[in-house]
Amino acid sequence: MTSTTDRAADIADPWPAPRALGPATATVSLPGSKSLTNRALLLASIAEGPGVVRRALRSRDTLLMAAALTSLGAQVDTSGDDWVVTPGAFGADAEVDCGLAGTVMRFVPPVAALSTGTIAFDGDPHMRNRPVGEVLRALRDLGVSIDGEGLPFTIHGTGAVPGGTVVVDASASSQFISALLLAGARYERGVDIRHEGKPVPSLPHIDMTVAMLREHGVAVDAPSSGGDANRWTVAPGPIKALDRTIEPDLSNAAPFLALAAVSGGTVTVRDWPQATDQPGDQLREVLSLMGCEVRVGDDGLTVTGPEQLTGIDLDMRDIGELTPAVAALCALASTPSHLTGIGHIRGHETDRLAALARELGSLGADATEHPDGLTIRPATLHGGVFHTYADHRMAHAGVIIGAAVDGVLVENITTTSKTFTDFAPFWAGLF
Ligand SMILES: O=C(O)C1=C[C@@H](OP(=O)(O)O)[C@@H](O)[C@H](O)C1
Numbered sequence: 001m002t003s004t005t006d007r008a009a010d011i012a013d014p015w016p017a018p019r020a021l022g023p024a025t026a027t028v029s030l031p032g033s034k035s036l037t038n039r040a041l042l043l044a045s046i047a048e049g050p051g052v053v054r055r056a057l058r059s060r061d062t063l064l065m066a067a068a069l070t071s072l073g074a075q076v077d078t079s080g081d082d083w084v085v086t087p088g089a090f091g092a093d094a095e096v097d098c099g100l101a102g103t104v105m106r107f108v109p110p111v112a113a114l115s116t117g118t119i120a121f122d123g124d125p126h127m128r129n130r131p132v133g134e135v136l137r138a139l140r141d142l143g144v145s146i147d148g149e150g151l152p153f154t155i156h157g158t159g160a161v162p163g164g165t166v167v168v169d170a171s172a173s174s175q176f177i178s179a180l181l182l183a184g185a186r187y188e189r190g191v192d193i194r195h196e197g198k199p200v201p202s203l204p205h206i207d208m209t210v211a212m213l214r215e216h217g218v219a220v221d222a223p224s225s226g227g228d229a230n231r232w233t234v235a236p237g238p239i240k241a242l243d244r245t246i247e248p249d250l251s252n253a254a255p256f257l258a259l260a261a262v263s264g265g266t267v268t269v270r271d272w273p274q275a276t277d278q279p280g281d282q283l284r285e286v287l288s289l290m291g292c293e294v295r296v297g298d299d300g301l302t303v304t305g306p307e308q309l310t311g312i313d314l315d316m317r318d319i320g321e322l323t324p325a326v327a328a329l330c331a332l333a334s335t336p337s338h339l340t341g342i343g344h345i346r347g348h349e350t351d352r353l354a355a356l357a358r359e360l361g362s363l364g365a366d367a368t369e370h371p372d373g374l375t376i377r378p379a380t381l382h383g384g385v386f387h388t389y390a391d392h393r394m395a396h397a398g399v400i401i402g403a404a405v406d407g408v409l410v411e412n413i414t415t416t417s418k419t420f421t422d423f424a425p426f427w428a429g430l431f
């Protein structure tokens, strides 16, 4: 994990991003998915018996999730690659550090509400700006006692949650819906959630939640499986214990595949699943649209970059977390790009639309932010410092540009440890 001293050193001494001097060729095995690992850990902690999360991602976000569940009363053995989770009585008073992990700040409170203890939540300085009020409001409506409207907040558990129907505006984050669904089977009446508001982003992440709940034997109705639009229900009942294996993180594949795209090289990501709920799978389509050759074979997903990348017009509402990497590719494309549907990513690890426009612009890109997206036109880029705002995916954007442009320095490269421990040496090893 990155210490405060390491972070200070990174800021004083930004990391020279390796430059691809010819077509890059690489085959990589990537660490596990953050979204799958944190859902798997949480569900295992409230299941009927001990479970195993194989090939769990070991990174800041997942260790924070393991620590949070442990402080509630579960046992999470993170000593090997396969993490064993033993549910326990949730009764101790606890303090939960959310770090900068949306999945911890949104997913843990609905489970903490099952405790008889008092659970206090806080996190990194920027975490206090990220939206969570709707989750807390919904939990109050479902019968939970909470002090606070946003981070920091405290849950006063009584050992049971009545549950029932609730209306949520999830236009700021799909995680609001996933959070309530993940705990809902353990509520006395389950949950019946209706979304009211602008469209919900990142819908594939809610489908991931629904699929994993069903694998645990939970009965779920969802719009994507024939249910009413904007309505999700979970029936009360037991959560089966499971032994499951985590897929590689396909969103974190973005910089690696982008390396092929910007260098005209060929990169293979091993163990690309044939079928998956991860939105990162849509990189196949995005990279094809930009002119890459993309094929899935027995060895994984292979991308070969074109001579020149083509810009794209793309609604990214479903795949907002891919925006920094895609925006970096757009800044290197020979035609304009319009990325839309992503106003909500202003509430991610940083305001990603503002940060991308500023940082790509500081390297010479013609990038304009709009309320719900970015326009990026062709321009000649140059070196300079790329600031990351403690955002792992901003760092990915920086290294992608740095692979194609001389003299790019990425500030606070170790912020990548949020979802990828030792990213910098791994990335440098490809050059
Ligand atoms: O449920 C999840 O695991 C996630 C949902 C998405 O959040 P938003 O809906 O807030 O974009 C995504 O961006 C985030 O990286 C992970």
Ligand SMILES: C=C(OP(=O)(O)O)C(=O)O
Pocket: 100, 101, 102, 103, 321, 348, 349, 393, 419
């Ligand atoms: C938005 C992201 O993370 P979080 O889970 O913290 O919301 C992300 O990883 O791009």
